[in-house]
Amino acid sequence: MELISKGAEADIYKGRWAGLDAIYKVRASKPYMISELDERLRRERTVREARMMLAARQVVPTPFIFYVGNSIIVMEDVGRRRLKEELGNKPTEARILGEYLGRLHSVGIMHGDPNTSNVIFNESSNRWYIIDFGLSLHTRRFEDFATDVHLVNEVFIVQHQEVYEEAFRSFLDGYSSVTENAGLIVEKVKEIERRGRYARRRSFIF
Numbered sequence: 001m002e003l004i005s006k007g008a009e010a011d012i013y014k015g016r017w018a019g020l021d022a023i024y025k026v027r028a029s030k031p032y033m034i035s036e037l038d039e040r041l042r043r044e045r046t047v048r049e050a051r052m053m054l055a056a057r058q059v060v061p062t063p064f065i066f067y068v069g070n071s072i073i074v075m076e077d078v079g080r081r082r083l084k085e086e087l088g089n090k091p092t093e094a095r096i097l098g099e100y101l102g103r104l105h106s107v108g109i110m111h112g113d114p115n116t117s118n119v120i121f122n123e124s125s126n127r128w129y130i131i132d133f134g135l136s137l138h139t140r141r142f143e144d145f146a147t148d149v150h151l152v153n154e155v156f157i158v159q160h161q162e163v164y165e166e167a168f169r170s171f172l173d174g175y176s177s178v179t180e181n182a183g184l185i186v187e188k189v190k191e192i193e194r195r196g197r198y199a200r201r202r203s204f205i206f
């Protein structure tokens with residue numbers, strides 16, 4: 001199978017499943033860890049990711065899951081057009097990340113890693129998908145939702161600085177349009193930004 005991404009947590013391969021294009025997300029063993037602990041962590045994270053993907057599916061497009069094993073998830077391949085590469089040409093596309101994050105928050109799901117590599121446009125359904133639920137959790141705490149929004153702000157500052165202002169404004173528009181308590185959550189984000197090392201850096205909105 002062809003390796004298409006190597007992360008700290010998992011390797012991503014492109015393959016086939018029952019005659020369809022598929023992505024194999026494999027949590028490889030870490031040689032420096034005690035093997036029983038390593039195995040348990042890989043199993044727990046894999047199961048959690050699959051569960052959270054299914055829960056998220058009620059409100060946002062996520063890849064169809066074909067198979068879940070101890071350290072592997074086989075899922076629908078939704079394509080290669082990531083928001084990361086599209087945002088530079090069309091900063092208003094950030095709105096979709098705002099909407100999706102807002103819909104997740106509205107049903108009590110924190111994404112945990114809302115970066116622009118985790119949002120992919122699927123050409124066959126003409127829709128954006130959100131992926132990578134390895135750090136997701138069920139929560140009702142505004143702090144957790146604010147952490148997601150803060151992470152988006154960080155990603156935009158670091159990876160999309162040339163379009164930061166328009167992109168982050170579009171993101172917030174999308175987020176506010178679907179999130180009941182967006183105002184309160186944004187207040188919490190400001191708190192995070194003020195008390196952290198982030199205060200030293202300037203961002204237009206905070």
Ligand SMILES: Nc1ncnc2c1ncn2[C@@H]1O[C@H](COP(=O)(O)OP(=O)(O)O)[C@@H](O)[C@H]1O
Nearest residue numbers: 005007009012023063076077078079117131132
């Ligand atoms: N279902 C999928 N369809 C298409 N591409 C995917 C899919 N899952 C992962 N990828 C690709 O692999 C990359 C890494 O996968 P991801 O689940 O985000 O793992 P990581 O934890 O390493 O970020 C993604 O940014 C995307 O480019």
Ligand SMILES: [Mg+2]
Nearest residue numbers: 113117118132
């Ligand atoms: Mg990712």
